[in-house]
Structure formats: structure tokens, C-alpha cells
Ligand code: KG4
């Protein structure tokens with residue numbers, strides 16, 4: 001049994017270099033995130049080679065900062081955890097190589113964590129921290145969903161839109177894949193639409209902020225029902241982002257597709273001649289690392305016509321509505337009484353408000369991570385590693401990156 005239950009976790013799967021020290025999967029001592037947004041912003045998306053280079057630069061200072069903030073040295077730890085997939089191969093390898101070296105040098109066990117499971121544990125970590133922060137133990141409402149109930153987890157980020165049934169089992173968790181996107185992830189759609197409209201990278205926070213100034217019903221975007229034949233034929237997913245899980249045997253009602261709405265936005269922009277405005281905006285908002293300050297929402301708002309704001313609000317309304325419809329349908333069909341929503345897109349205000357209202361209407365439990373725990377971080381990786389430390393499920397010395405690692409069965 002680990003003495004203090006202290007895990008140092010490292011996360012480098014995409015464009016954030018992160019390290020955290022978490023005690024017993026429920027108490028964050030430190031969480032440090034070095035974002036590469038400024039590096040990738042001028043390209044409008046993550047450039048894998050640049051991501052690896054930036055991770056190499058950041059990993060040592062980020063881990064040092066996490067240990068210093070937790071006021072601990074390597075010898076005081078019980079394990080090292082690291083994200084081993086899914087993600088960018090070169091980026092993952094930086095974290096894995098460094099974690100392996102630390103484990104080898106200290107003799108500490110190494111725990112490999114699936115990034116998607118990390119996102120689910122971000123919610124659980126947050127729930128435990130909120131619970132322990134309450135001065136008195138709150139009495140559970142009779143019939144209210146509890147921690148032992150299966151949860152329907154929506155992981156919605158720049159790389160993933162996956163639905164899992166998560167079941168607590170003998171101190172650990174079992175996951176069953178219930179649904180996922182056939183093409184783009186929801187966050188990817190946000191980023192591509194934002195790029196098309198001349199907004200910065202990542203696009204989610206810009207669209208989130210600007211949507212409140214538009215009419216969400218102005219453009220009636222529709223998601224067509226995904227045909228059964230498509231997935232039953234066992235066809236390969238169309239994009240890299242969709243490769244993290246097989247699609248056979250999934251109920252088509254719980255499958256997502258976000259490439260169509262991206263094309264519909266493009267068509268709307270052409271038809272309503274909004275492209276010149278987008279080009280002006282791109283120029284006005286261009287991030288110049290040598291010339292701060294960075295552009296603000298007010299700067300963006302000043303460049304947006306009402307039709308553009310209406311388009312942004314309608315896009316967001318449609319995406320949030322589609323995520324909501326399928327998530328609640330899956331929860332109902334599988335008898336899940338609580339819903340966990342996590343990943344970068346879970347930071348979205350409209351999504352949080354609508355999911356919360358629908359959960360209340362149906363009498364279901366709903367949880368989100370804090371905004372800091374919604375996007376990539378290492379505290380969630382440490383939290384997911386904790387049950388593995390208890391059960392002694394350690395990585396082998398030849399651990400390598402698994403860029404298309406799936407979660408569950
Ligand atoms: O979880 P995350 O940090 O990285 C991945 O694992 O992909 O998610 C990043 C994604 C980006 O696509 C970003 O545009 C989106 O999350 N995002 C948001 C918001 N904040 C970040 N999307 C919608 N609304 C937001 N407030």
C-alpha cells in the first residue's frame with residue numbers, strides 16, 4: 001500500500017505540456033500547464049513537429065515547477081504516471097521518455113494512462129475535491145444518483161467526441177464505448193469554423209464568447225440521422241481523429257458527425273458574402289508574439305457583422321443540441337442515472353447550461369470539471385492512475401506511445 005498516495009503525472013499528448021502532483025486521486029497538490037497556443041495560433045492548428053519541439057523545451061521546467069509547488073521531492077513520491085495515448089506520436093514520446101527516465105532513476109513504479117480515461121477522471125477528481133471541501137458531510141437525497149451508479153461519460157474535445165458507459169468495479173473502472181464521431185471531433189469543428197471566420201486558434205473560446213451576441217435560431221442547421229448501414233458495414237473511420245475506437249456494433253443513434261455542419265457553414269459564408277469580412281478579421285486578430293497584447297473578444301466583436309454573429313450563435317446552438325440529444329438518449333437507453341461531460345468543449349457555456357437544464361428536467365445527475373480541468377492537464381492523469389497504483393497495474397520498461405489507443409471495449 002503506497003504510504004502517502006502521491007503520484008506525479010505527466011501529460012504531453014497534444015499541445016499542452018503538463019505535470020501535476022495529486023494525492024490519492026482526490027487532492028491536487030499542484031497542476032502546471034504550459035500551453036503552446038502562441039506557437040500554433042499563427043498556423044490555425046497544431047503542427048505536430050512544433051508540438052514535439054515545444055514539449056522538449058518545456059518538460060523539465062514544468063515537472064520541476066509541479067514538484068516545487070507541491071513542496072515535494074522525487075523521493076517523496078509513490079509513483080510516476082504518464083499519458084501513453086491517444087495523441088500525437090512525437091508529443092507522447094517526449095512525456096513517456098521523460099517519465100521512464102524518472103521512474104528508472106528513482107525506482108518508482110510507472111503507470112501508463114489513457115488520455116480519454118484521464119478526461120473522465122477530471123470530473124471524478126473535481127467531484128471528490130468539492131466533496132472534501134464541504135465542511136459537513138451532506139446527506140444524500142433518497143433516490144439521488146451515487147458514485148456507485150454507472151455514469152454516461154461524454155468526452156468532447158479537439159480530438160475526440162466519444163460516449164462511454166463508465167462502471168465502478170472493484171476499486172477501478174470499466175468502460176464500454178457507446179458512441180463516437182465518424183469524422184471530425186466537435187472541438188475540431190469549432191476550430192475549423194473559427195478559422196474559416198478569421199477567428200483565432202483554438203476556436204472554441206472565441207465562438208463561445210461571440211455566440212451570446214447572435215441569434216441562435218437565425219440559421220437552421222440540421223444534423224441528419226446517421227444511417228445504420230454505414231457503420232454495420234464496418235467501414236474504417238474517415239479521419240485520424242476517429243480512429244481511437246471501433247465503430248461496429250454501436251447504435252447509430254449515438255454516432256456523431258461534425259464534418260457536414262462545417263461544410264454548411266462554409267456554404268453559408270459564400271452565399272452571404274461573409275468572406276471579405278472574415279479576411280479583414282483575420283488580419284485584425286492575427287497573433288503577433290512580438291507585439292502584445294493579444295486580441296480580445298471586444299476586438300473580435302468590433303469586426304463582426306450581425307449576420308456573422310447569428311451564424312456563430314446558430315452553429316454553436318446546433319452542435320450543443322446534437323451533443324445533448326444523443327448523450328441523453330444514450331443515458332436513457334442504458335439506464336445511466338448520471339452524466340459526466342468532459343474535455344475542452346465541456347468548457348462551453350451554452351453546452352453547460354443546456355446539459356444542466358436537461359439533466360434537471362429528467363432528474364439525472366450531471367457533473368463537469370472546473371474550466372482548468374476541462375482542457376488538457378496532468379492532474380486528471382494522476383487521478384486516473386490512482387486506482388492502478390492500488391491494484392499494482394504498472395507499465396513495463398518498454399512502454400511506448402500508442403497514438404490511436406482506444407478506451408474500453
Ligand atoms: O481537451 P482539449 O484541451 O484537448 C484535446 O484533447 O483535444 O480540448 C481542446 C478543444 C479545442 O478544439 C478547443 O477549441 C475546444 O476544446 N474548446 C472549446 C472551449 N474551450 C476549448 N470549445 C467550445 N467552447 C469552449 N469554451
Ligand code: ZN
Pocket residue numbers: 115119157343344375376
Ligand atoms: Zn484532451
